[in-house]
Amino acid sequence: MEKALLFLPETFLLITTLAVFVGLMVRATAETCRYLAISGTSLALVTCIALLGMEGEPFFPGIYRVDLYSQLLKLLVLATLLLVLFMSGRPVTMRPDSWPELSFFLLPATVGMMMLVSATELLTLYLALELSAFPVYALVALHRGSRRCGEGAAKYMLQGMVASAVTLYGMSFLFGLTGTTYLSGIAAAAPGLAHQPLFWVGLLLTLGGFLFKLALFPFHFWAPDTYETAPHAVVTFIATASKAATIGVLCRVIALVVAGDGILDGEGLRFAFIIFGVAAMTLGNLAALVQRDLKRLLGYSAVAHAGYIVVGLQAFSHLGMTSVIFYTFGYLAMTYLCFLVVNEAAREHDGVPMEAVAGLWNRSPFLALCLLIGIFGLTGLPPTVGFIGKWFLFSAALENGQFLLVLIAALNSAIAVYYYLRVIRMAYLVESQDASPLRPAPLVVAGAAVASLVVLWMGIHPGTFWHVIEISTASLAAAF
Amino acid sequence: MAFPILSAILLLPVITLIVVMLLPAGRPDLVRWTCAVFSFVSVVFSIVLWVLYDSAAGGLQFQEIVPWVPSVGITYHMAVDGFGVALVMLNSIVYFTGVLTMWTLKERVKEYFAFMILLVVGVYGVFMVQDLFLLFFFYEIAVVPMYPLILIWGSTRKEYAAMKLTLFLLVGSALLFPALLAIYHVAGLNTFSMVTLQEHAFEIDFQRFVYPFVYLGFGVLAGMFPFHGWSPTGHVAAPSAVSMLHAGVLMKLGAFGILVVGIRLLPEGAVYWAPLFAGLAAAGVIYGAFVALRQTDFKFVIGFSSVSHMGIVLLGLNLGVLGVAGADAFNGAVFQMFAHGVMTALFFSIVGYIYDTAHSKTISDFGGLGSQMPRAVSIFIVAGLCGAGLPGLASFWAELLVFLAALKTFPLLGVAVIAGLVLTALYVLRVFQQAFFGPRNPRWEGLKDIGGWELLPRLILVAVLVYFGFYPAAMLNLIGSTTNILVEAF
Numbered sequence: 001m002e003k004a005l006l007f008l009p010e011t012f013l014l015i016t017t018l019a020v021f022v023g024l025m026v027r028a029t030a031e032t033c034r035y036l037a038i039s040g041t042s043l044a045l046v047t048c049i050a051l052l053g054m055e056g057e058p059f060f061p062g063i064y065r066v067d068l069y070s071q072l073l074k075l076l077v078l079a080t081l082l083l084v085l086f087m088s089g090r091p092v093t094m095r096p097d098s099w100p101e102l103s104f105f106l107l108p109a110t111v112g113m114m115m116l117v118s119a120t121e122l123l124t125l126y127l128a129l130e131l132s133a134f135p136v137y138a139l140v141a142l143h144r145g146s147r148r149c150g151e152g153a154a155k156y157m158l159q160g161m162v163a164s165a166v167t168l169y170g171m172s173f174l175f176g177l178t179g180t181t182y183l184s185g186i187a188a189a190a191p192g193l194a195h196q197p198l199f200w201v202g203l204l205l206t207l208g209g210f211l212f213k214l215a216l217f218p219f220h221f222w223a224p225d226t227y228e229t230a231p232h233a234v235v236t237f238i239a240t241a242s243k244a245a246t247i248g249v250l251c252r253v254i255a256l257v258v259a260g261d262g263i264l265d266g267e268g269l270r271f272a273f274i275i276f277g278v279a280a281m282t283l284g285n286l287a288a289l290v291q292r293d294l295k296r297l298l299g300y301s302a303v304a305h306a307g308y309i310v311v312g313l314q315a316f317s318h319l320g321m322t323s324v325i326f327y328t329f330g331y332l333a334m335t336y337l338c339f340l341v342v343n344e345a346a347r348e349h350d351g352v353p354m355e356a357v358a359g360l361w362n363r364s365p366f367l368a369l370c371l372l373i374g375i376f377g378l379t380g381l382p383p384t385v386g387f388i389g390k391w392f393l394f395s396a397a398l399e400n401g402q403f404l405l406v407l408i409a410a411l412n413s414a415i416a417v418y419y420y421l422r423v424i425r426m427a428y429l430v431e432s433q434d435a436s437p438l439r440p441a442p443l444v445v446a447g448a449a450v451a452s453l454v455v456l457w458m459g460i461h462p463g464t465f466w467h468v469i470e471i472s473t474a475s476l477a478a479a480f
Numbered sequence: 481m482a483f484p485i486l487s488a489i490l491l492l493p494v495i496t497l498i499v500v501m502l503l504p505a506g507r508p509d510l511v512r513w514t515c516a517v518f519s520f521v522s523v524v525f526s527i528v529l530w531v532l533y534d535s536a537a538g539g540l541q542f543q544e545i546v547p548w549v550p551s552v553g554i555t556y557h558m559a560v561d562g563f564g565v566a567l568v569m570l571n572s573i574v575y576f577t578g579v580l581t582m583w584t585l586k587e588r589v590k591e592y593f594a595f596m597i598l599l600v601v602g603v604y605g606v607f608m609v610q611d612l613f614l615l616f617f618f619y620e621i622a623v624v625p626m627y628p629l630i631l632i633w634g635s636t637r638k639e640y641a642a643m644k645l646t647l648f649l650l651v652g653s654a655l656l657f658p659a660l661l662a663i664y665h666v667a668g669l670n671t672f673s674m675v676t677l678q679e680h681a682f683e684i685d686f687q688r689f690v691y692p693f694v695y696l697g698f699g700v701l702a703g704m705f706p707f708h709g710w711s712p713t714g715h716v717a718a719p720s721a722v723s724m725l726h727a728g729v730l731m732k733l734g735a736f737g738i739l740v741v742g743i744r745l746l747p748e749g750a751v752y753w754a755p756l757f758a759g760l761a762a763a764g765v766i767y768g769a770f771v772a773l774r775q776t777d778f779k780f781v782i783g784f785s786s787v788s789h790m791g792i793v794l795l796g797l798n799l800g801v802l803g804v805a806g807a808d809a810f811n812g813a814v815f816q817m818f819a820h821g822v823m824t825a826l827f828f829s830i831v832g833y834i835y836d837t838a839h840s841k842t843i844s845d846f847g848g849l850g851s852q853m854p855r856a857v858s859i860f861i862v863a864g865l866c867g868a869g870l871p872g873l874a875s876f877w878a879e880l881l882v883f884l885a886a887l888k889t890f891p892l893l894g895v896a897v898i899a900g901l902v903l904t905a906l907y908v909l910r911v912f913q914q915a916f917f918g919p920r921n922p923r924w925e926g927l928k929d930i931g932g933w934e935l936l937p938r939l940i941l942v943a944v945l946v947y948f949g950f951y952p953a954a955m956l957n958l959i960g961s962t963t964n965i966l967v968e969a970f
Contacts, residue, residue: 319552361591365505382620391613391661395552398661406661410654417650421627421643429631429639463549470551 006058006066009048009074010114016040017107023100030099031089037103038085041110045078062182063121068472072325073117073248080241080332081110086447087340088233092347098142105135106237113245117252122171122181122206125249129167129209132245133160139234140226149350152222152229159222163212170205173198183256190257200268203257210253213246215299216306217280224287227299228351235295236339239302240332247328250313251321255476258316266316273314274405281307281412288419294342294352297419298335301378304416305331311409312393315400321473323392326458326466330377330385333454337374340448341367344440357423359432367438368427370448377455379420380413385458392466484544485532486558486608489525489568492518493575493604497597500590508589512579515593519576526572530958533565538961540610540675548614553664553671557610562962563739563814566955567607567732570821573944574728575600577937578721581829584836585633585719592633595625596721603729606736612660612672615741616653622733623649623701626714626726634717636777641710641717648710652700652734659693662686663745677745684748691749694742695757702734703790705764712783720832723779727786728825732817735793739813743801747969750801758798758890762897764791769903773910778834778841781911782827785867788904789820789875795897796882803970805885810963812881815955819866819874819948826863826941830856833930833938843911848920853929857916859938864908866945869901874948874955 004011016037023033048071055067084106091102112132119125137157143149175181177199178189193199212219227235258266284304291297309331312323344367346356361368377386390413394406440448458465496518503510533541540559548554560568578596585592598621605618623646630642664672667680696707703711711731715723743750768788775781796813800806833856834849835841850857866873869880879901887894930938948955 361588376624381624382617387617387620391616391657392552394657395661395664398658398665401665403658403662406658407654410657411651414647414650414654417646418643421646424628425631425639428628461548463547466549467551 003056003058005051006054006056008051009044009078010111012040012044012047013078013107013111013114016044017104017111020100020104020107024104028100030102033100033103034085034089037107038082040107041078041082041085045075045082048075048078062184063124064115064118065120066118067475068468069252069476070118070248072469072472073244074114076244076329076332077110077113077117077241080244080336081106081237083336083447083451084233084237084240086443087236087343089441089443090347091231091233093144093231093350094142095144101142102139102231102233105139109133109135109237110241113241116245117248119249120183120252120256122175122183126164126168126171129164132242133164133213136234136238136242139237140230142234143229143231143350149229152225155222156226156230159219160212163209163219166205167207167209170202170208173202174206177202183253187256197268204269204272207250207253210246210249211276213242214250214306214309215280215303216310217276217283217303220280220284220303220306223303224296224299227302228293228296232295232339232343232347236336236343239298239335239339243302244328244332247309247324251324251473252476254313254316255321270314270316273310277307277310277314278405278408279307280304280310281409285412285416285419288416291419292354294346294354294356294423297354297423298338298342301416301420302335304412305378307412308390308393308409311405312396315396317396317399318470318473319392319399320396321476322466322470323389323396325469325473326462327389327393329465329469330389330455330458333451333458334374334377334384334386337370337448337451337455338378340444340451341371341374344438344444354423354426355430355432357427358430359435360427360438362435363432364438364440366445367440367448370452371427372424373452373455375420375423377459379417383459384455385462386455388459388462482542484558485525485529486542486560487544489522489529490558490601490604490608492522492525493597493601497594497601500594500597503590505590508585511590511593512583515579515597516576519572519579523572523576526569529560530565530569533560533562533958535562535958535961538562538965548611553669553673554613555611555671555673556614557673557675558608559610560608562959563736564607566814566818566959567736568604570732570818571600571603571607571729573940574724574821574825577825577829577940578724580933580937581724581832582719582721583934588632592629592719595629596725599625599629599725599730603725603733606733610674612664612674612677612741614672615674615737616656616660619733619737620653622730623653626718626722626730629722630714630718633719633722635719636717636779637713638717641713645710645714648700648707652697652707654697655693656697659690659697660741662690663741674740674745682746682748687746687749688752689749691742691746691753694746695738695753698734698737698742699757699794700734701731702738702794703731703764703787704734704794705760705767705787705791708764708768708787711787712780715783715786715828716777716779720828720835723828723832724825727782727828728821731786731790732793732821735790735797735813735817738794738797743797744966744969747801750798751970754798754801758795758802758893761791761794761798762886762893762900764788765795765897766900766903769900769907772907773903775907776843778831778843778911778915779828781843781907782824782831785904785907786820786824788900789816789824789867792816792879792882792897793820795886799882799885799889800967801970802889803967804889806967806970807960807963808881809885809889810966811956811959812878812885814959814963815952816875816878816882818955819878819945822941822944823863823866823875826859826938826945827867829938829941830859830863830930833934834860837927838924843915846915846921846924847918848916849924850916851920852924852927855935856930859930859942861912861916862942862945864912866949868905868908872946872949874945874952876949877952877956
């Protein structure tokens, strides 16, 4: 019975999925479906909080692990889903007949993500990956029909499928070399295989599918197009929840396999990560400098942030894992804030030119402040979590003595200031032609307030968050 | 437990900020009065701090220690030494007079004061905190609001100036990022406490490697030649009180950072690099004065004079490290931080008045202004003479100490910077002659002279300059004991 309890949040969300599905069958309105989804997600979230601290394996041993680490990430994914549902009322940029489907498709994708962060076996991992991906492929394509969006949707789907094929290919190597699909078994066999390049190739390919979702170079090509053309709420989901689940998997796999028992030398993998990370942040930042479309700019900014996250990830250390998860929490809140404002200010726009947020300080001082907090966070300025989060990430790299890498990353954040501040300038200085006040819905205000508070609280008083995350990653990183 | 006065000083503007945010936007008068009252209380607290500080004992006092992120060694550790007390005082004075200077601001009053107070919070934090991470945290908080402040309320190519300033300063921070983290990890003590790190003897090679990153990173904000380009453009574009805070206090953060992080934690590195950086600082003194000589805009003159005067601070710090006349040099540098802060604040405050009244800050537009606005012009002249190092005003002592140290350490360099002082006198007198004396320009007939309440902030600043000009011992007593402790390291 207790074992079943561990799977309760996922179960609730699955039931909600079915409930919304029935809603679709009986042609319930989009709002009904949305509120149904919100209630179900809230229930799952509460369950998740109640179960915090419980550990165990609800299924066969070695397949699916529920621990503090996975629970924290599930909490994050669920909270993000809830916030995305908050802001997805009247998604004008989607085909009107598909509005109810927005709530529907987000749910199974989230279930997939929750399973991702718990999976400790290759096939489970792969199934969860596909479960989290397919509903989103569908959502990206549900745009109201300009041809441009077809391109973004096609890119996302094709590249996503190729990436998942790459993952499958890599998994076949790992299975072939070790004869097992359990991560623990692979970890046990790893020391004997460390001298074989094929093992590392297999591992890197396996991670490929996840690096795709993280939009890390060289798997980032979909990001700008998809961010630009997908419906606002869908992009928000891709830019937030999806990242959290991905990062969760990356940390777990790396912790289990690379540092299996501490004698393994992951230098090759680290080298690949450093190259990818530096390329991602440099390319993302330089490309973002010239963007005129706000969502596209945020897409490139996401590529750059994937690079920063890798700076912490490649440290292969407890501090590194903790900093990555900590940053992920903050990053989700900041990104959510930016997209929320984009969604409110440019609800009707298919593309979101920078001018869409012009005069925001006048149209809605609250939203302008939210944008300021979100953008300052992404820039990495205090008192937001962006600053201290980067500090921790870079600290992990410097623990290994990687002075140059941190210098490059820090200079990159300085370059990024230019394009982030252009957004602030637009919102706070430029007058807009449309001076009508914006009145965000109460749920939107609630979502924005929660995210802003998280960004500021984690930035000013990070102690509690850091402590909990540190404990949760300790079991992951026991081997380092 | 004793009253946590340092936290009170830090939190007071935070509370002010929250109160201001909650006030209705349609009541600018309410916002102004709130800021004025709260900032006045800040001044009172700073005076109390000055009085209570035991300057005979010196060292860090009023310690408050609260663990912040214990597992990575971040601690909310507040404490001030003599330098800190002086600079907290400076910040309070400039903050209060800055609020009064902006009394006539019309547009987006609430937002303006919110950003300005955020800046003040950051500055207080840097001067009082003894934790390397939190120092950097507050340092960035102080830098960030400059962008919106200049962008929204500025003038003269404000967008360019705001972006240039922010990019320069954040590139400086990018240099600090790896350097500060390296100090933490190399020490391996799992603490960011500067008190503990100071006791750790870093390897000489490491110190020599990291010191330039720290110096350049902070030096950018101190207006260090040749990375000063952001400073004059920023000064010119910023609204008056922001220029006051920016030149008066913010640039001191850079010098203060060099002092507490670079010189205190990495003394060997500081000694190794001091001759080069002293040379650059001296070049800054002379270069700034030369460029100021050719400016046509009041604010540009003051902006470049800041580069020149901050050069004296940096020169003092580098000479102090070399130890020939260490105590004089450090005393002079810190005294100059204070004196220059008050003086520039006065400059920008009064230029702000002239600009608001005449809507021009081009020097050649004026002429004979002295007979139209005698009071405003007199105040400007006090500031100008202070800049030129006239005895009886605070800067005189500060500059004297640094020049003496320079003559003792590098005689040739000393002569060169004293020549720079002559240039200062030249550019100041040139402004006086062109703008204030000579025939009356009929265009300015009927200009209202400064009077009433508007005189208050300017008079406070003048009084401070005169007080420390005639009674420098008040300052030297305060900072002297701290200097003595510092000098022992060299």
